[in-house]
Amino acid sequence: MSDTNPQACSVRLQSVAKKFGDGPDVLQDINFDAVAGDFVAIIGPSGCGKSTLLRMLAGLVSQNSGQIEIDGSAPGRNSPELSYVFQEPTLLAWQRVAANVELPLILRGVPAARRAEIVQRCLRQVRLGERADAFPRQLSGGQQMRVSIARALALDPRLLLLDEPFGALDEMTRNHLNEELLSLREAASWTAFFVTHSVAEAVFLANRVIIMSANPGCIAHEVAIDLPYPRTPATREEPSFQQLAAKVSGLLRTVEEAAK
Template sequence: MSAPPIVEFRAVAKRFGEGPLVLDGVSFGAQRGDFVSIIGPSGCGKSTLLRLLAGLSPITAGELRVEGRTPEAAATDIAFVFQEPTLLPWLNVAHNVEIPQKLRGVPATERSATSHRVLDLVRLGEKARAYPRQLSGGQKMRVSIARALALAPKILLLDEPFGALDEMTRERLNEELLAIRQQEAWTAFFVTHSVAEAVFLSNRILVMSANPGRLHTEIAVPLPYPRTLETRLSPAFHELVARTSRLLRSVADGAA
């Protein structure tokens, strides 16, 4: 009926060392082009889920497939945006964006073409020669996103990338992120604490519960793309935010 999922979790479990289960029995599939947000109380393993996908940490049980391969084998298709911008302070913006390609031995001319393209995407073309310390928090995060896009990933993992930013900057970057996605068709996994952010960005929201981390409910977000300021103001948006918030609260209370 539908195409095979680009990412598939089958009863995935994870524990670190001899510790308790961090994730247990997580199963779901993501289709190409999905924007999946993951929310849940702290300690529910949201970030761990992304780290498993990125191949930064092995799964303990179950099966995890990325385009039919292990996350390790699919590493070149996956980019990660951390909570911190993690820019190299001694490199200017353009060179920061080029570092992943440089580490893969891509020639300089090709690298600079890429950095031009992705910096224009995040509207920072004019800051190419600036150093990170000269940028605002929002600008640093945009460089971090540009760097992730430089690898032309099929899957973009974002771990609370806008958590440290003010509300205005966060909303603007949400809109920019969706605008970029219209030009670059990647599949996104987005961890956040903000229900409004999750509803605005995604077509699917995974609500997780803690101890151990389990998939509690999936919420579909049928709002049409492209989403704009109007989307935020619509009754349908507010209704979804309210419903998701209530669900999240009951999940958190249930765990407590």
């Protein structure tokens, strides 16, 4: 969605570089602007710094040089509400589904009555309203990731960061969750950065795809995905989708071959 969304947030990275200790640069000269409401997919070879970039946007690690701004503020300094969805569901095994979704609301100090309302709404949104009393071990991998997404959305984020959340799932489940994520996006207001190794996933979800190269990590290419929203399973069969996927695949292959 390229239209500016007043409730989502803008993101700016200017000449950003990152290294750990005395090691080589992990990221170098990262320049990128995302407008409010953008869905940005990040793809590239392993070790190119995709997850590090996400962690910097979240304020979990700081850059060595350059500037990162979220609605004009540095991450962690009066930045807008954000949520982070990790590669694993990271659910508390001893807590029921509802309690897992409720946890960030407790930490935020949301009143109990309001928490219950939010938890019920978020679980309904991810089609798990009837599993509120289940334990994580009683859910499939896809259902556990739905709980993780519900927990992230409970905070009503303006920036949603997703680090390969569906990477461990089979293709059919991944496709279903991609479709559900876009349905949730239609009803909410957030800017998204989504790390993936799947070209098809990147093209299906995003309106912009960043292709990164490695050693050090930098933005090698950007592809605009001008497929209209809402996107459905039929979108994947359209010639325009397949052409865009082929374009991204070709650029990614060029980046990977250059790194050999």
